[in-house]
Amino acid sequence: MKSSKYIQNITTFCTEKPHVRLLLLAILTLFSTFILYPKERQITYTYAVGDIAEHDIKAPRDFFIEDRDATLENRRKVADSVQLLYDYDQLLYQRISEKIDKAFAIPRALYPPDSETEESVMPPPVETVMTARETFQEILGISVSNGAFIILYQHGFDNDIANKIKTILTEILQNGVVGNKELLLKEEGKGIVLRTIGSSSEKVVDNLRGYYGPDQAKTMVRIIGDPLLNRLNYNLNNLIVDICQKLLRPNITFNRNATEERIQAAANKIKPVLYKIKQGEMILREGERVDPLRLIKLNTLKSQLNEKNSIISQSGLAAIILISLSVLYLVSLRHHGAMEKYHNKNLLFLSLMLLLFLSIARLALPIAEGLSFTLPLGLSFDTLYLALPLAAGSMIVCLFLGFEVAMCFSLTLAIMCSIVYSSPIEVFLYILLSSLAGAFWVKECRERKGFITAGLQLAFFNAILALILNLYSTDPRLEVMSLIKSISLTALGGITSGIITAGLAPVMEILFGYTTDIKFLELSNLDQPIMRRLMIEAPGTYNHSVIVANLAEAAASAIGANALKTKVCAFYHDIGKIDKPLYFIENQSDGKNRHDKISPSMSALVLIQHTKKGLEYAKEYKLGQDIMDTIQQHHGTSLIRYFYNKSIKINGEDAVKESDFRYPGPKPQTREAGIVMLADVVEAALRTLERPTPARIQGRVQELINAIFADGQLEECELTLKDLHHIAKSFNKILTGLYHHRIEYDNKPQETKKEKNGKPEHPDPEPAKGGGKPEPAPDKSKDPTNLKRLGI
DSSP: OHHHHHHHHHHHHHHHOTHHHHHHHHHHHHHHHHHHOOOOOSOOOOOOTTOBOSSOEEOSSOEEEEOHHHHHHHHHHHHHHSOOEEEEOTTHHHHHHHHHHHHHHHHHTTSOTTTTTOTTSOOOOHHHHHTTHHHHHHHHTSOOOHHHHHHHHHTTTOHHHHHHHHHHHHHHHHHOBBSOHHHHHTTTTTOEEEEETTSOOEEEEOOOTTSBOHHHHHHHHHHHHHHHHTTSOHHHHHHHHHHHHHHOOOSEEEOHHHHHHHHHHHHHTSOOOEEEEOTTOEEEOTTOBOOHHHHHHHHHHHHHHHHHHHHHHHHHHHHHHHHHHHHHIIIIITTOHHHHTTHHHHHHHHHHHHHHHHHHHHHHHHHHHHSOOOOSSOOSSOSGGGGSOTHHHHHHHHHHHOHHHHHHHHHHHHHHHHHHHTOOHHHHHHHHHHHHHHHHHTTTOOSTHHHHHHHHHHHHHHHHHHHHHHHHSOOOOOOHHHHHHHHHHHHHHHHHHHHHHHHHHHHHHHHHOOOOHHHHHHHTSTTSHHHHHHHHHOHHHHHHHHHHHHHHHHHHHHHTSOHHHHHHHHHHTTGGGGSSGGGSGGGOOSSOOGGGGSOHHHHHHHHHHHHHHHHHHHHHTTOOHHHHHHHHHTTTTOBOHHHHHHHHHHHOGGGOOGGGGBOOOOOOOSHHHHHHHHHHHHHHHHTTOSSOOHHHHHHHHHHHHHHHHHTTTTTTSOOOHHHHHHHHHHHHHHHHHHTTTOOOOSOOOOOOOOOBTTBOSSOOOOOOSSSSSOOOOOOTTTOTTOOTTTTO
8 A cells, every 4th residue: 555655655756856857857968968979080090910001090189198007017016115024922822821821720720729839738639630621722723632730730731831841832922923934934135124013113124044944943942931931851851842833823924915015105106117109200101110119109189088088978969958948948838738648748758769769770770881882962871860760759659649749759859850960951851851841641540551652652752752852962973873773761760650550559558548530430330338438327317428528529610629539538437336336317217316315415416426446447458648638627616506405404504515425627728628528518407408409409508508608617738719610510410410309388387396316407606505405596697707708
């Protein structure tokens, strides 16, 4: 639930917030700049050692080149002169001595007090002392066998043994033990830097042979220990030597990281070896062989010039794209009627289409440059672009947003493609005119085969256009084979555009929720599953929808609206009544009114629910956004007056909320939705009109449209008073023909008709606030909202 709400919030933000437009403009500018960056037109300095120069190359300005070999040699010499850094741990012997004292204290603590001096006191059992061996080993950090531990036990872990071990180790470590003496001796003659750990003191040591290596240190244990251990028995002597050798650690270690940092710092102080090349200096003459030094000069010049040209060119290109897109949007699209609804979504669609066809143009460039077609237009590159289906972009845009938006899209695409190909006016004119022609020929397309027809027409137009541009070109060549190739390419581009439009249009319909006239034509077939359900489950509503569709189609044609769209929306506007068909008067054939047994508020809720249910059915059957909008809007926020007045009579005016008896809306947002609302109300009301003579029909239509207009239901769509006049005339014509057989036989006064369930005869005036009865209808001749001569 949270995830769906989160997605809905993101969708709302992307489709409604104006800040998204600025973000979209920035993204479109960046991507377009990346796609459109023109091919390199500078002099090529690409050579290899041994190549022969094709032309003279002079330095266009002063620049420096680096002799990398000389620089690297200088830095290598400096690195070799840097002395290696070794760390001296002068406190290592102290830490080892402390471990020895601590380790010998553990088993010695198991002896009884004064056991070392009192002969009468027996030492602890060997089993007791052996329990301390693990701790003894752990503290010393070495392994001690059971036999060695028993020897120490036999000598009572004498302090003299510990002192002899410390004496031997201290003498060796004070001399210095290095971990890798072979590495150390490589620095003999240069010396090393010895840094004492824990202090900043350093000293240079030249005599490197005086330090012990690991093996030397172990040998020195026996040599240094010989005068100290010669009086001890053989086993204890060997045990002390073994413990000393195991406890020995190097206290002089090579600090690789610090040494490398010093070498790097010394190398960084060495400045590159540079040679200055003066402006106008000849770098390479035509016919000369390229040697390594000249190659260095060429590569340096190329890298510097390319870097500068890239920055300047891309910045300028981005500025051109940004200004072009901004001006075209502000002048043509910002307040365009086709863009006003779902503005951000439409901008996203246009941006996607623009990037798609720009990518096609850009990716085709390497292919075009690799083929050897004769150039018919006098351009500096091959003409494979003539076969590109770029017109398909404008054709698809025209299908969804109309011809005017497609014109703006065509202009933008032509400008940017000209940038891609770095070309003169001929390419711009070809892409612009071809795109406009393609959009024009699909403007009224209502069948899938119409795309192929438009593609064939475009192929013929492109061929003529290529011929005309070839005659206009300043290229003196005018070869028959060249013309045949170019005409063949342009014809191929036109046919391919029609095919791509036919294939891509349904994809865009699904992605962006658009509905084309082709889709409307398919939905106008009343054999659709939802219409079959409506015909079977709610036949009265089905008949009502068909009549409303005919009225709406005629009215839309009269005012220049989209007649097909209006008709199809009218077909489906009441599909929500399938949910509870018998609660609507047109479906009640048994004379029983279901609303007599429920409260007025519940009746109003049932009626209001049919718009919500209709929206659910439209989503389920994928009828498109336009039909869903019409289902929501065809009642606007009108009041269900019959049940509202009935509720007031039952409960009193103070206990009734008017908002509970109004449709949730919104009000009609388009002319087509407004026409469906008018046709829906007029058709429902005229069903109950007695003696429907032309005069009565005309008066009733005028009264109903006046009431809807006065209620403000049409204030958010673009219907003008002139439109309402033409709509009323079309309604009068259709309804008079529909009820032509009725004849007025007498002049009886017209009875006041009650509103029927679910379809009010007309929006009556508001009831009095104080009483429970409706006020009499106001004098329409004095009502400023009364459009007296509407439809006459």
